[in-house]
Amino acid sequence: MFGRRSNDPSAPRPAIPQQPVGAPVPAEPQRAATPAPRAAPAAPPAPARVDPIEQTRRHSEEYYDVKTSVFNALIDTIDLTQLAKLEAAAAREEIRDIVGEIIQLKNVVMSIAEQEELLEDICNDVLGYGPLEPLLARDDIADIMVNGAGTTFIEVNGKVQKTGVRFADNAQLMNICQRIVSQVGRRVDESSPICDARLPDGSRVNVIAPPLAIDGPALTIRKFKKDRLKLEQLVQFGSITPDAKAILEVIGRVRCNILISGGTGSGKTTLLNCMTGSIDADERIITCEDSAELQLQQPHVVRLETRPPNLEGEGEITMRDLVKNCLRMRPERIIVGEVRGPEAFDLLQAMNTGHDGSMGTLHSNSPREAISRLESMIMMGGYSLPTRTIREMIVGSIDIIIQASRLRDGSRKITHITEVVGMEGDVVTLQNLIVFEITGEDANGKIIGRHRSTGIARPRFWERAEYYNETEKLSQALANSEVLDAMGRTMGEANA
Numbered sequence: 001m002f003g004r005r006s007n008d009p010s011a012p013r014p015a016i017p018q019q020p021v022g023a024p025v026p027a028e029p030q031r032a033a034t035p036a037p038r039a040a041p042a043a044p045p046a047p048a049r050v051d052p053i054e055q056t057r058r059h060s061e062e063y064y065d066v067k068t069s070v071f072n073a074l075i076d077t078i079d080l081t082q083l084a085k086l087e088a089a090a091a092r093e094e095i096r097d098i099v100g101e102i103i104q105l106k107n108v109v110m111s112i113a114e115q116e117e118l119l120e121d122i123c124n125d126v127l128g129y130g131p132l133e134p135l136l137a138r139d140d141i142a143d144i145m146v147n148g149a150g151t152t153f154i155e156v157n158g159k160v161q162k163t164g165v166r167f168a169d170n171a172q173l174m175n176i177c178q179r180i181v182s183q184v185g186r187r188v189d190e191s192s193p194i195c196d197a198r199l200p201d202g203s204r205v206n207v208i209a210p211p212l213a214i215d216g217p218a219l220t221i222r223k224f225k226k227d228r229l230k231l232e233q234l235v236q237f238g239s240i241t242p243d244a245k246a247i248l249e250v251i252g253r254v255r256c257n258i259l260i261s262g263g264t265g266s267g268k269t270t271l272l273n274c275m276t277g278s279i280d281a282d283e284r285i286i287t288c289e290d291s292a293e294l295q296l297q298q299p300h301v302v303r304l305e306t307r308p309p310n311l312e313g314e315g316e317i318t319m320r321d322l323v324k325n326c327l328r329m330r331p332e333r334i335i336v337g338e339v340r341g342p343e344a345f346d347l348l349q350a351m352n353t354g355h356d357g358s359m360g361t362l363h364s365n366s367p368r369e370a371i372s373r374l375e376s377m378i379m380m381g382g383y384s385l386p387t388r389t390i391r392e393m394i395v396g397s398i399d400i401i402i403q404a405s406r407l408r409d410g411s412r413k414i415t416h417i418t419e420v421v422g423m424e425g426d427v428v429t430l431q432n433l434i435v436f437e438i439t440g441e442d443a444n445g446k447i448i449g450r451h452r453s454t455g456i457a458r459p460r461f462w463e464r465a466e467y468y469n470e471t472e473k474l475s476q477a478l479a480n481s482e483v484l485d486a487m488g489r490t491m492g493e494a495n496a
């Protein structure tokens with residue numbers, strides 16, 4: 001068979017197939033006292049569909065022992081480099097055949113359904129990402145967090161939950177991490193224990209290995225959403241109102257400089273993606289990211305990605321290098337996936353010097369905090385500018401801050417659409433256009449709240465809206481949004 005080791009005498013001997021078929025191997029663990037029929041693996045009936053997470057939870061230590069022994073025998077038998085040349089389906093078929101034979105030779109007694117599970121598991125280990133496969137196949141999972149071989153958490157519908165998924169040991173987990181990162185030409189081991197990578201489907205991956213991670217390798221995956229969320233869906237989910245959506249569309253279209261602020265996993269990148277939806281098709285857009293996540297639909301996009309240093313500590317390309325280089329690429333809009341360091345200065349400069357309509361995201365918990373985070377990033381860059389100058393620069397560059405939040409019930413909301421208006425003395429003044437107000441919590445712990453307008457009829461970007469002929473849409477959206485008075489009541493409530 002194609003995937004097996006060749007007859008080259010120097011190659012390790014294929015131990016298993018040389019044994020007579022059916023010969024018992026007493027040292028191997030037995031699954032049950034009564035012998036079960038040994039089905040040919042080629043045509044087993046399809047087992048009933050079980051939730052893979054639940055399924056993994058049920059497996060006993062014995063199952064893992066059997067799996068390890070079958071797996072080791074398989075690795076001795078097949079030639080992995082030959083196998084890698086096969087199409088995925090053919091390779092799977094090949095493995096199924098050989099594993100079927102090994103199970104017979106080892107006299108392992110298991111039901112057809114168990115055998116099918118074992119086959120699936122082993123195929124995943126050899127060809128894919130092992131125990132991660134069932135999790136990767138599920139579209140409803142947002143994050144996968146593996147904390148060492150024994151513990152895996154996932155995030156579903158905004159809630160983090162523990163799964164029964166586990167790896168045989170840390171070595172297997174490390175192997176899978178290595179397989180993932182080597183696909184993008186990187187490596188992770190004790191000497192370079194931190195690594196960012198991407199799965200072929202676009203999911204973002206971070207690995208941190210021992211000795212930095214004390215309890216075994218920690219693997220974090222932000223799953224790529226095939227159907228990327230659009231503003232329309234954010235409205236359906238209740239993250240924003242239809243009127244706030246219209247305001248965001250105008251903001252994107254009229255080339256305001258936008259900062260999207262939010263905590264970890266609050267939906268910043270998703271929102272940034274949505275905001276790029278209002279960019280015209282004829283604009284030249286350059287995106288800079290640590291790990292390419294954005295999915296722009298426009299035809300004229302150049303995507304750039306940072307690079308970590310190599311083993312000798314050389315060759316690093318930082319976000320700052322990318323943003324600086326962007327300026328020589330005749331960009332019309334610059335989009336920075338995440339601003340987290342001195343590149344803040346270069347982005348603000350770009351925004352200030354004719355690349356309006358640029359966008360970026362930043363980790364922070366409120367629009368006000370976003371301003372001070374920007375300020376400290378610029379200071380960290382080693383610029384000895386007076387605070388006031390930095391603030392003036394921020395005011396001159398950023399037009400709008402959009403705040404994304406993940407609330408304690410797991411729902412994600414856009415909690416602020418805020419304008420940067422100017423300076424009062426040394427303080428940057430902000431003006432909320434839309435805010436999300438929490439009013440309570442229902443019996444199921446779900447947060448109840450409302451998006452409200454603050455009653456600003458003429459935002460600072462009104463002139464831009466005029467220039468782009470968007471004033472009608474803007475004034476309608478602002479007028480339709482419910483208005484809060486100074487006491488936080490709607491005008492209707494205040495008059496009653």
Ligand SMILES: Nc1ncnc2c1ncn2[C@@H]1O[C@H](COP(=O)(O)OP(=O)(O)OP(=O)(O)O)[C@@H](O)[C@H]1O
Pocket residue numbers: 141142143222223225229234237239262263264265266267268269270271412413
């Ligand atoms: N409004 C929303 N409603 C429901 N799910 C959302 C919403 N926004 C984002 N998500 C989902 O939440 C997850 C995290 O989103 P996203 O990657 O945009 O967060 P982030 O703030 O960029 O995270 P990080 O800080 O890790 O970069 C994704 O799976 C995304 O599909």
Ligand SMILES: [Mg+2]
Pocket residue numbers: 268269270
């Ligand atoms: Mg992000």
